[in-house]
Structures are given as structure tokens and as C-alpha cells.
Amino acid sequence: MRSYESHAELGGAGIGGRLAPFADGLVALSLGVTAPAFAMVFDRNEEIYGEQEAADFVYKVISGVVRTYRMLNDGRRQIVAFYYAGDVFGLEAGELHSYCAEAVTECRIALTRRRGLERIANEDVAAARMLWGLAVRDAQRLGEHMLLLGRKGAVERVAGFLHQLVGHSPNGRLKLPMSRIDIADYLGLTIESVSRSMTRLERDGVIAMAGARNVEVRDRVALESYED
Amino acid sequence: MRSYESHAELGGAGIGGRLAPFADGLVALSLGVTAPAFAMVFDRNEEIYGEQEAADFVYKVISGVVRTYRMLNDGRRQIVAFYYAGDVFGLEAGELHSYCAEAVTECRIALTRRRGLERIANEDVAAARMLWGLAVRDAQRLGEHMLLLGRKGAVERVAGFLHQLVGHSPNGRLKLPMSRIDIADYLGLTIESVSRSMTRLERDGVIAMAGARNVEVRDRVALESYED
DNA sequence: CGCAGGTTTGACTTCACTCAATCGGCGTGG
DNA sequence: CCACGCCGATTGAGTGAAGTCAAACCTGCG
Numbered sequence: 001m002r003s004y005e006s007h008a009e010l011g012g013a014g015i016g017g018r019l020a021p022f023a024d025g026l027v028a029l030s031l032g033v034t035a036p037a038f039a040m041v042f043d044r045n046e047e048i049y050g051e052q053e054a055a056d057f058v059y060k061v062i063s064g065v066v067r068t069y070r071m072l073n074d075g076r077r078q079i080v081a082f083y084y085a086g087d088v089f090g091l092e093a094g095e096l097h098s099y100c101a102e103a104v105t106e107c108r109i110a111l112t113r114r115r116g117l118e119r120i121a122n123e124d125v126a127a128a129r130m131l132w133g134l135a136v137r138d139a140q141r142l143g144e145h146m147l148l149l150g151r152k153g154a155v156e157r158v159a160g161f162l163h164q165l166v167g168h169s170p171n172g173r174l175k176l177p178m179s180r181i182d183i184a185d186y187l188g189l190t191i192e193s194v195s196r197s198m199t200r201l202e203r204d205g206v207i208a209m210a211g212a213r214n215v216e217v218r219d220r221v222a223l224e225s226y227e228d
Numbered sequence: 229m230r231s232y233e234s235h236a237e238l239g240g241a242g243i244g245g246r247l248a249p250f251a252d253g254l255v256a257l258s259l260g261v262t263a264p265a266f267a268m269v270f271d272r273n274e275e276i277y278g279e280q281e282a283a284d285f286v287y288k289v290i291s292g293v294v295r296t297y298r299m300l301n302d303g304r305r306q307i308v309a310f311y312y313a314g315d316v317f318g319l320e321a322g323e324l325h326s327y328c329a330e331a332v333t334e335c336r337i338a339l340t341r342r343r344g345l346e347r348i349a350n351e352d353v354a355a356a357r358m359l360w361g362l363a364v365r366d367a368q369r370l371g372e373h374m375l376l377l378g379r380k381g382a383v384e385r386v387a388g389f390l391h392q393l394v395g396h397s398p399n400g401r402l403k404l405p406m407s408r409i410d411i412a413d414y415l416g417l418t419i420e421s422v423s424r425s426m427t428r429l430e431r432d433g434v435i436a437m438a439g440a441r442n443v444e445v446r447d448r449v450a451l452e453s454y455e456d
Numbered sequence: 457c458g459c460a461g462g463t464t465t466g467a468c469t470t471c472a473c474t475c476a477a478t479c480g481g482c483g484t485g486g
Numbered sequence: 487c488c489a490c491g492c493c494g495a496t497t498g499a500g501t502g503a504a505g506t507c508a509a510a511c512c513t514g515c516g
Contacts, residue, residue, distance in 0.1 A: 070371065070372070070374075070375045072375070072379060072380075072456040073456050074456055076379040076380075076456070077379070078374055078375040078378040078379045080371045080374055080375075091364060092364065092368075093361050093364035093365045093368060098368050098371065098372075099371065118357075121353070121356065121357070121360075122353045122357075123353075125349070125350045125351075125353075125356060128349065128353065128356035128357065128360065129346075129349070129350075129356065131360045132349075132356065132359045132360040132363055133321050135360055135363035135364045135366075135367055136319060136320065136321035136363045137321045138363075138367045139363055139366045139367040139370055140320075140321060140326050142367055142370040142371060142374060143298065143308045143326065143327065143370060144298070144326075145374060146298075146306055146308055146370060146373060146374055146377060147298045147300070147306040147308075149374060149377035149378045149416065150306040150377045150413075150415075150416030151300060151304040151305070151306045151416060152300075152304075153471075153472090154471080154472065179494070179495090180494075180495060180496095181494090185378075187378075188377065188378030188379060189472080189473090190472075190473060190474080191494090191495075191496095192472085192473075192474085192495090192496080192497085193471095193472055193473075194495095195495060195496055195497080196472090196496085196497085198496095199496075199497085211480085211481070211495095212480090212481085212494075212495055212496085228300040228301050228302055228304070381503075381504090382503075382504065407462070407463095408462075408463065408464095409462090417504075417505090418504075418505060418506080419462090419463075419464095420463095420464080420465085420504085420505075420506085421503090421504055421505075423463065423464055423465080424464085424465085424504090426464095427464075427465085439463095439512085439513070439514095440462075440463055440464085440512085440513085
């Protein structure tokens with residue numbers, strides 16, 4: 001039970017999730033910076049960390065998809081970002097997490113101690129630069145998303161979302177890992193509006209759908225033009 | 229013309245703005261980190277830097293207010309953030325600025341070379357940490373704003389905006405430095421909706437107005453409750 | 457005092473939301 | 487292997503909140 005000891009020793013990383021075997025206890029965070037880590041597996045919709053919880057760890061997605069979000073008292077939810085394999089999340093300025101993070105699909109996540117990472121950053125300038133770069137890139141992506149939320153119509157939002165997802169897919173086919181509710185809460189819409197927008201894009205010949213989660217982008221240029 | 233030489237030497241910091249005398253050529257960025265700098269003055273609505281311009285400088289507001297924004301082809305604009313005295317802006321991950329920055333009011337801005345700052349960060353761990361902290365705090369603020377843009381109604385947005393502004397004012401009185409257009413483009417609304425929302429808040433006794441730009445928050449608790 | 461800009465107000469329209477019914481795909485169990 | 491049931495997604499009808507267009511109103515300034 002060596003691994004459980006190490007888990008306890010690490011202070012516990014939330015209620016959920018299960019420890020999982022992991023290569024050599026190291027994770028390559030970015031730009032060649034490597035830190036000691038352990039891995040956990042989270043089920044679909046399982047919480048990874050909550051708002052206002054201590055931000056003792058930094059997380060990297062090994063496989064699966066993660067969402068971070070904030071909520072209002074009455075239940076309205078805004079998904080701030082989706083994180084995919086290779087993405088780092090959970091870096092905070094203060095001692096507490098300012099968002100909630102959950103697994104969209106079953107996820108394998110590498111965790112590394114925040115203090116350890118800070119210690120590394122204190123000695124290795126490249127590591128400090130890397131942390132800075134991660135935060136700035138995050139901020140840039142959020143700014144882009146603000147334009148979408150503040151100034152775009154429903155179809156433009158969905159088109160922008162699909163365009164962003166299809167970026168990494170050369171053949172234009174993609175399998176949406178998240179539900180319509182997640183998409184709606186990411187785009188500041190209702191599920192009905194998301195649905196209507198996708199139908200509209202399909203009628204216009206921009207995309208083709210096979211079931212709700214398989215989308216083929218047929219006309220990437222048109223998709224971009226919807227974004228203005 | 230010593231100052232113009234130094235301006236040219238620095239590679240030119242945009243078309244607009246005038247060099248201004250500055251204490252000792254140093255600016256305290258944050259947490260005691262200091263870097264060589266020079267100051268410029270920008271008129272109301274003058275551009276500080278444009279989207280896709282080289283991000284050679286980092287900026288700190290000495291006095292006045294700055295807006296950063298992105299635009300769509302058809303002219304729709306989303307203001308990403310306002311920066312007030314003491315705030316640092318213009319830090320970028322890549323070589324280019326991803327937003328446009330303009331002076332909301334006449335502004336006095338301290339500029340420091342990005343490369344110089346990076347050199348300092350390479351030697352001083354505290355400086356690197358500071359840069360990281362600035363970026364993370366920015367990202368956090370943007371995330372907060374995304375919740376407002378994606379999930380709040382018009383009155384809630386205006387209430388949230390006023391609440392954010394009144395935070396630093398103990399007596400509840402504040403003078404809005406920006407026009408209704410700026411507020412609208414920050415909140416993802418039209419000027420008419422901003423106007424109607426403020427009228428509504430006034431009718432409800434939450435605020436009192438003396439002219440369009442002088443607002444007194446009479447009931448801070450009620451203001452927060454509009455935000456949910 | 458009068459002009460010009462920005463702001464407020466009003467009437468009407470539009471787009472997205474709500475509520476409700478139907479559809480469809482997936483997984484389970486017969 | 488197929489039928490059924492369930493959950494998520496789609497579609498439709500009606501409503502409502504914010505947008506648009508236009509007019510009137512301040513207010514600060516020449």
C-alpha cells in the first residue's frame with residue numbers, strides 16, 4: 001500500500017478519484033520542465049477540486065477532458081474552460097481555487113504539489129518562465145472567449161466552438177466529449193439554442209452530424225465566416 | 229532633444245503618446261520589483277498599442293484609466309479589461325499583442341522594455357514569481373467577468389460593474405471615468421440597456437445619480453444581491 | 457446663449473429563453 | 487438478438503428580455 005501512504009502524505013487531493021499507477025513519478029509539465037507527480041483517475045462528472053478548496057496541487061490532463069466552472073447562487077453555471085490531454089490547470093494566485101474542476105469524461109490526471117513546483121521555479125528560471133507562460137496563455141484564451149460571450153450571436157458561438165475543437169483534427173471529423181448542457185454553459189446559451197444552432201449549421205451544409213456527438217466539419221471556411 | 233533620442237533608441241512605442249519627465253527612470257512594478265522605465269502621456273481615446281503590434285513593452289498605469297479590447301470585423305467591440313492607477317498591463321505570451329489598448333481618460337503610463345523585464349526575471353526569482361502572479365490574477369479576473377457575460381442579466385451586469393468600481397471607495401461615491409459606450413462594450417450590452425439598468429437601480433433606491441457620470445451607491449448590500 | 461456630444465426615454469422588433477412534446481440512441485434485460 | 491425504457495437531444499409554440507431605431511433631453515463648453 002505504498003501508494004496510499006504517499007497519498008496521505010500528500011495531504012489528500014480531494015474526496016474523489018482513485019490513485020493510479022504512474023510511470024516514474026515524474027510529469028513533464030511543459031517546455032521540458034519536469035516535476036514529481038502521481039496520477040489519479042476520475043470518473044465522468046466526478047469533482048477534481050471545489051471552489052474555495054486549498055490549491056495545494058497543480059494538475060495535468062493525461063487523458064480525458066476536464067471542465068472548470070463558476071456558479072451563481074441560483075444554479076446558473078458558466079464553464080470557464082475545457083482542458084484536454086496535455087493541458088495544465090489548477091494554477092492559482094492565492095491559496096484557494098477560484099473555480100470548480102470536474103471530469104467531463106473519465107480522466108487520468110497527473111497531480112504535482114504546488115509547493116514543489118514553486119520550489120523548482122525558485123531554482124530554475126526556465127520553470128518560472130514556463131509557469132508564467134501557462135498563465136498568460138490561459139488569460140489570452142479567456143479574453144478570446146469573452147469576445148464570444150459578450151458580442152456574438154448563438155450560431156456564431158456554436159460555430160466558434162466547433163472551429164476551436166476542429167483545430168486539431170485534420171480530417172474535420174470530431175467526437176464531442178461533452179454533453180449539450182456543458183456546451184451551453186460554456187457558450188452562455190441554453191441547450192435548446194445550441195441544438196437549434198447546430199441544426200442550422202447542418203442545414204446550411206457547414207457541418208454534418210451522425211448522432212448528437214459526431215460532427216463532421218464540411219466547410220471550415222464557412223465555419224470561420226460565421227465567427228465574423 | 230535627449231528624450232526623443234531615447235525614444236528612438238527604445239524602438240518607438242507606437243505612434244501616439246508623448247514622452248514625459250519621469251522621476252528616476254525606474255518603475256516599481258509590484259512586490260518591490262523595480263525596472264528601468266520611461267513615462268508617456270496619452271490623450272483621451274489615444275491608442276497605446278494595437279492588436280498584432282510587437283509586444284516590446286510592458287505598461288503600468290501611473291494615472292488615468294486604460295481599456296483593452298478586441299473587435300470583430302463588423303465593428304462589434306468587447307472591452308476585456310479596464311486598468312486603473314497601479315495596474316500593470318500589456319504582458320503577452322507571444323511576440324505580439326493580442327488586444328488593443330487605448331486611453332479612456334488622459335493617462336500617464338510607465339513603459340518598461342519587455343526584454344529588460346525578462347532579463348530581470350532570469351536573475352531574480354521574486355521578479356519571475358511576480359510576473360506569474362500578475363498573469364494569474366488577470367486570468368482570475370477574466371474568469372469572473374466571463375460569468376457575468378455568459379450568465380447575468382442586464383441589471384445584474386451593471387450592478388456587478390458598479391460594485392467592482394465602488395470597492396475602493398469608502399463613502400460610496402464614484403465618478404465614472406468612462407462613457408456609456410465603454411461600459412456597454414465591457415458588459416456586452418448596448419448603451420440603451422446600460423442606461424435603462426442604471427435608471428432601474430436608481431428607481432429602486434440602490435444608487436443615486438448626479439449627471440451621467442456621478443454615482444452614489446446608497447445600498448451596497450442590495451447592489452451585491454442584484455449580482456446573485 | 458446656443459450648439460454638439462453624449463445620454464435618456466419611448467415604441468417596436470428580434471433573438472434567445474421557457475415550457476412542453478416528441479424523437480432517437482444507447483444500454484439493459486428478457 | 488431484439489424489445490423496451492430511459493436519458494439526452496431535438497423540435498415547436500409562445501413569451502420575454504435586450505436590441506434597434508428614433509426622438510427628446512441634458513450638460514458642458516465655446
